[in-house]
Structures are given as C-alpha cells and as structure tokens.
Amino acid sequence: MPRGAARGQDHPQFAHGETEAESKTEPTASHPPESLTLRTADPGPRPASNIDLKTPGEKESLEFFGGLVRRKWLGGLLRVLPAARSAPGPREGLLLTALQQRRFRTTCPVTPPARDRLPPPRHPAHQSPASSGVPASPRPSTVPPTNLRALRAEAAEPRVRARGAGCGSCRSGPGGAGGAVRCGRARAVACAAWTAGWVLAAALLLRAHPGVLSERCTDEKSRRILAALCQEYRGGVLVGDLCEDLCVAGTLSYQRCLYYERGKKVLQADWRGRPVVLKSKEEAFSSFQPLSLPDDAAEDGGQDFPEAELLLVVAGEVRNALGLELPNGSLGPLWPRRRGRRWLGQLATLWSLVQQEEFVLFSLLQDLSRHAPPVLGSCGHFYAVEYLAAGSPRHRALFPLDGAAGAPRGGRGQAKAISDMALSFLDMVSHFDDDFSHRLHLCDIKPENFAIRSDFTVVAIDVDMAFFEPKMREILEQNCTGDEDCNFFDCFSKCDLRAHKCGAERVNSNLQVVCDKIFRHWFSSSLRTSAVSVPLQLQLRDAVQECADPRGTSGSAPGAAPDVFWKLQRLLQATQRELQEAEK
Structure with a gap:
C-alpha cells in the first residue's frame, strides 16, 4: 500500500x-x-x-x-x-x-x-x-x-x-x-x-435542621467537661454554690448527655435524688470574655474594688444581653452574697454567667413567672434548673403525658390533657405579652423548647431566642430588599422598599406562632372522641385556623386578630366542661 x-x-x-x-x-x-x-x-x-x-x-x-x-x-x-x-x-x-x-x-x-x-x-x-x-x-x-x-x-x-x-x-x-x-x-x-x-441545598438543609452540624453528644466528653470544671474549682479559678456537691461531696452526679448545639452544652444530673439539668453556653470557662479590673484591684484580689462600679459593669452587661435598663435592686439574684477569700473567683464566675442571656433571663424571672424554670444554683459557668421532659413531634400529644397527674388514658383523657395544655399556652402568651414592662417575644417556638409539669403547666425551658421589646426592635431593624429579609426565625417584620429598611415593629405575635406550630397539630383534625360535640370541635378548628393565618381568614395584616385569643379560650373552656360532664 x-x-x-x-x-x-x-x-x-x-x-x-x-x-x-x-x-x-x-x-x-x-x-x-x-x-x-x-x-x-x-x-x-x-x-x-x-x-x-x-x-x-x-x-x-x-x-x-x-x-x-x-x-x-x-x-x-x-x-x-x-x-x-x-x-x-x-x-x-x-x-x-x-x-x-x-x-x-x-x-x-x-x-x-x-x-x-x-x-x-x-x-x-x-x-x-x-x-x-x-x-x-x-x-x-x-x-x-x-x-x-x-x-x-x-x-x-x-x-x-x-x-x-x-x-x-x-x-x-x-x-x-x-x-x-x-x-x-x-x-x-x-x-x-x-x-x-x-x-x-446545604443552606436549605441547615435552615430546616440547624442541629445537623452540632457536635456529637457523648457521655465521655460530658464527664471530661465536668472534670475540667472541678479542676478549675480546686485551683480557685471559679466558684459556685453547687461546686462542693459536684466536685467534693458527690451529691450532684452526672447522669447523661441531653444535647450539644452550637457550643451549648446541656447535661442531665441527679442532685440529692432530684433530677436537674446543667447548662452552659460554652464548653470551657476560658471561652468567656474575662472581667477587666484595674491592675491595683487585681493585685489584692479585687477586695478594694468599689461595689458601685461593679454594679455599673454588671448592669451594662445585662443591658447588652436583654436590651433593658434595670435598677440596681433588680440585680439581687445575680449579685454575690458576700466577699470571701475567693472574691476574684466570684467575680470571674459572675462575669461568665451574665454573658449567658438565658441564665440572666431565668434569674430575673425567678419569682415572677410560673412559665420559666427557676435557677437552682451554679458552679462556674454551668447553672442548674429543674429537669422537665421536653416536647417532641414524635409524641402524639407533642408532650409526654406519663408523668402528669393522673396520667390520662384513652381518647377522653388525652383530649382533656390537650385542652389543659392549650389553656396553659394561652396563659403563657398573655403573661409574656402583658405582665412585664416590655413584651417578651419568643422567636423559636417549637415543642422541643417547652415542657409541662405534672399539673400540665407549660414551661419555656429554652429561651435563647427570647427577647424583650427593646432588643427585638434592635434585631429586626436591618437592611433589606424584601420581606423575607426581615424574618428572624419566628419573629417577622416588613421591609420598607423605599428606605430598604426592615420595620422595627414585629408584625406577627407569639399567639399566632403558637397556633401555627402547636395548636394546628392538636386541633387541625377532630379530637376523635365522642365526649366532645362535633360542632364544638369544628368551631375550635376554625378558630385555630383564624389564629394561625389571620390574613387568609379576614384579609387583615398578620397578627391582627385581637379577639381570637378570647375565642380560643372560650372554646377550650367549653371543651373542658363537656369532658367533665362525660365523666359523670
């Protein structure tokens, strides 16, 4: 070729x-x-x-x-x-x-x-x-x-x-x-x-499941965290009224890890036969910003530092955390009882606690609200509150009813428990809206952030996303290009397209979000019990729909349903009367 x-x-x-x-x-x-x-x-x-x-x-x-x-x-x-x-x-x-x-x-x-x-x-x-x-x-x-x-x-x-x-x-x-x-x-x-x-896709996943990147909650790591806490207590770095029980007497003992989320550590412990929860915003005591004292005050252990100046410093930190100007008399639950030989450790411990918004809020509501757990004590940056079983979508009634008084059985007992819890939610909403000098906004309402006591009283056990009105306005007032830029978790505002600024006023309400995320699960369908009349069940379902979506029912702006609260309360009380009559 x-x-x-x-x-x-x-x-x-x-x-x-x-x-x-x-x-x-x-x-x-x-x-x-x-x-x-x-x-x-x-x-x-x-x-x-x-x-x-x-x-x-x-x-x-x-x-x-x-x-x-x-x-x-x-x-x-x-x-x-x-x-x-x-x-x-x-x-x-x-x-x-x-x-x-x-x-x-x-x-x-x-x-x-x-x-x-x-x-x-x-x-x-x-x-x-x-x-x-x-x-x-x-x-x-x-x-x-x-x-x-x-x-x-x-x-x-x-x-x-x-x-x-x-x-x-x-x-x-x-x-x-x-x-x-x-x-x-x-x-x-x-x-x-x-x-x-x-x-x-990753952003949507994190928005729907924010805990997907959380640390793995293990007993080994939890015990190691508490061991480091006790080591710093023995070294005089920190103090607390629970440190002796945790680190010396052993009457406060670790039980299990509940969850880790974005640095926050939540552990269950037993304190002299009583279940409690140990919480901290950070894992290590050194993760918190230290309190800066003048050199001469630090040399003598802070004993000669004027108390008036300390009050001003703590009040300023509380103002940053809550957005509130509090009188000095309101800081009693946060203030150390007396100056001891570990006064510098007391100041460092106090400073680590006031940097945790949830601790400050629980401390201030200590004797003012039945819907917030009291602070039982602290050791370093960990503080203890009463243990209550949190809610979960896995439960048919959203909350475990086993520990409730006279554990309800059957459809009728569950219907009564749900009506009791719903009335307690309404009471909590009214309490947070009207009983303080500023409205308390709940921006993360879901079953996991609430628990019930044995008498069906609802308790807010996680208030990291709870803000009084001044702080809420500061958070919402941001730049925007549309209404979706003005949504902060469950707290919504509207965008002024001329100024490209979110309105400082919240347009939805605590009640609207409770109706949407809690009451819909209970009342979107019938209670499936013959003890409650069908007309009453239908009225209750329509009232929940009106509460959760006022724009879809009345054409008004979001949250503009001033009388729906009383309508829900009246229908729930009528449900309880029918259930009581059915028991006779």
Whole structure:
C-alpha cells in the first residue's frame, strides 16, 4: 500500500469508554464537567525540539520511536505532526505510520476536524517498496526536520477541546481558538451553576435542621467537661454554690448527655435524688470574655474594688444581653452574697454567667413567672434548673403525658390533657405579652423548647431566642430588599422598599406562632372522641385556623386578630366542661 495513501487516511475514531451510568445520562449542566475526560496517559517528557533524520537505519529508527510510543512518551505526537505544512521524509513517514496504529480512548467519539487529518503525499518518491516494486533507497530528505517545540501550542488546543463538557459540544471548526474560548466559558458557567446548586441545598438543609452540624453528644466528653470544671474549682479559678456537691461531696452526679448545639452544652444530673439539668453556653470557662479590673484591684484580689462600679459593669452587661435598663435592686439574684477569700473567683464566675442571656433571663424571672424554670444554683459557668421532659413531634400529644397527674388514658383523657395544655399556652402568651414592662417575644417556638409539669403547666425551658421589646426592635431593624429579609426565625417584620429598611415593629405575635406550630397539630383534625360535640370541635378548628393565618381568614395584616385569643379560650373552656360532664 502506498505510504502516501496511509497518510491520507483519517485518524481512527476514538473508542467508547463510557461506564454504564455514563451511557444512560446525557452530559448537561447538572453533571460536573469532570465526568467527561480523556483517558489517555500523560505524554510525559518531550523529545528534543527537532527529530534527528540521520539515525543509522530505518529498523533502528522504528525500534527507537516504537519504544517511546510503548512507554507513552509520544501520546500527543499524533496531533502534532499532521499540523506540519511540509511533506515528511521517508523516516518520518515510517514514524507516522507507526503512530497511526495508536488508539486513544475517550468517553465520547470525537471526529478530528479536516485540518487535523494527514496531508496527501507531495512527491511520487515517497512510496512504500510494496507499491512500486522497486526497493526504496535510503535517500536524504530535502524537507527540514519538524519543529515539535513550535507545534506544541497548536497540539494542546485539540486536547483541551476534547476534554470539554460533552461529546462534540466543544469542537471548533476552522475558528479553532474561538471554539476553545466558548467551551471554557460554557464549562465555567456549568461548574458555577453546579456549585451554586449544592450551596443552596446545604443552606436549605441547615435552615430546616440547624442541629445537623452540632457536635456529637457523648457521655465521655460530658464527664471530661465536668472534670475540667472541678479542676478549675480546686485551683480557685471559679466558684459556685453547687461546686462542693459536684466536685467534693458527690451529691450532684452526672447522669447523661441531653444535647450539644452550637457550643451549648446541656447535661442531665441527679442532685440529692432530684433530677436537674446543667447548662452552659460554652464548653470551657476560658471561652468567656474575662472581667477587666484595674491592675491595683487585681493585685489584692479585687477586695478594694468599689461595689458601685461593679454594679455599673454588671448592669451594662445585662443591658447588652436583654436590651433593658434595670435598677440596681433588680440585680439581687445575680449579685454575690458576700466577699470571701475567693472574691476574684466570684467575680470571674459572675462575669461568665451574665454573658449567658438565658441564665440572666431565668434569674430575673425567678419569682415572677410560673412559665420559666427557676435557677437552682451554679458552679462556674454551668447553672442548674429543674429537669422537665421536653416536647417532641414524635409524641402524639407533642408532650409526654406519663408523668402528669393522673396520667390520662384513652381518647377522653388525652383530649382533656390537650385542652389543659392549650389553656396553659394561652396563659403563657398573655403573661409574656402583658405582665412585664416590655413584651417578651419568643422567636423559636417549637415543642422541643417547652415542657409541662405534672399539673400540665407549660414551661419555656429554652429561651435563647427570647427577647424583650427593646432588643427585638434592635434585631429586626436591618437592611433589606424584601420581606423575607426581615424574618428572624419566628419573629417577622416588613421591609420598607423605599428606605430598604426592615420595620422595627414585629408584625406577627407569639399567639399566632403558637397556633401555627402547636395548636394546628392538636386541633387541625377532630379530637376523635365522642365526649366532645362535633360542632364544638369544628368551631375550635376554625378558630385555630383564624389564629394561625389571620390574613387568609379576614384579609387583615398578620397578627391582627385581637379577639381570637378570647375565642380560643372560650372554646377550650367549653371543651373542658363537656369532658367533665362525660365523666359523670
């Protein structure tokens, strides 16, 4: 066969290398561009810039270059040599014939453009011995050697195009470079869209399940945290009225880990036969900002530091935490009882506690609210409150009823328990709205943040997202481009599109969120008990719907349902009367 004819043939088609999954899925923007890549080996080190045409003998030349091909050093040379604009000599012809037997594999068939095909022979002398019948004499070529260094740039272009996003999507015709640029841009856009999709999915997951990135709650780590706490107590770094029971007497003993969430540690313990909960915003005492005292006051253990100045410092921290200006007399639950030999440790402990908003709120509500657990004591930065079983969507009634007085049984008993808890929720909402100088807003209302006592009284056991009116206005008043930018968990505001500022006033209410997230679960369907009349159940369901979505029922602004509270209270009291009559 003439050697020129061999050069005139097209390059062999690339073999298919798809996996089973790739063969069923077309390459789109949703698939990473990396799923379509060439499977050729790295060309590796390049030979010298010019091919030596004076190799002694054709056999030795073929063995030399054949060895290079077998070692995959000239994997990319097939695309380099056809780009030469001059006819190759006889030894180059043998090299090209050997290289044409090379087969490259890729994930999709790529047809080389016309300019990449081998040119036809330019001289009749370049024929194989078999075609002419005359033995070919080794004559020197008049063609200068092919410069590989000058052709590498052009050889790199088809490799980049072949590795583009999709079969044929990045091929360029005579334009060449323009096609490669378009391919690069399309690949960058596809990669950016794919990345943005994953980021959006992760953001939605974290919004729906904020605890997905929380630390694993283990007994081993919890015991290690308490051991470090006791070590610092023995060293005089911190104090507390529960430290002796925890670290010396052993009457306050660890039971189990409840949860870790965004640094917060919540542990269950037994205190002289009474279940309690130990809580702290941070794991380590050193994680809290230390109290800065003048050098002379720190040297004598803070004994001579004026109490009036300490009161001002603590009041300022409380103001930052709650947004309230409190008189000095209101700080009694937070203030150390007396100055002892560990006065500096007392100040450090006090300072770590007032940096925890939940501790400050529980302490101030100590004797003012039946819907907040009292603080039983503290050791360092951990404080103790009474243990109450938290609610959960897994419970049919949202809250465990086993520990309630006269544990309700059957549909009638459960209906009575639900009506009692619903009335207690209404009482809590009214209490937080009206019984303080400023309204207390609950911005994270869900069953897990509440518990019930044995008499069905509802208790807010997690108030990290509870804010009095001044702090709430400060949080809501932010920049915005739409109403969705003004939503802070369960506390909503509206965006002023002219000023691009969220309104400082909350537009929904505690009652509306309680109806939406608690009452809907109880009353969206019938109570499924014959002890309550069907008309009363339907009225209760409609009232809950009106409370949860006032705009959908009355067309008014969110939260504008001043009489729905009394309607719900009246219907729940009527439910209780019917249940009591059914028991007789």
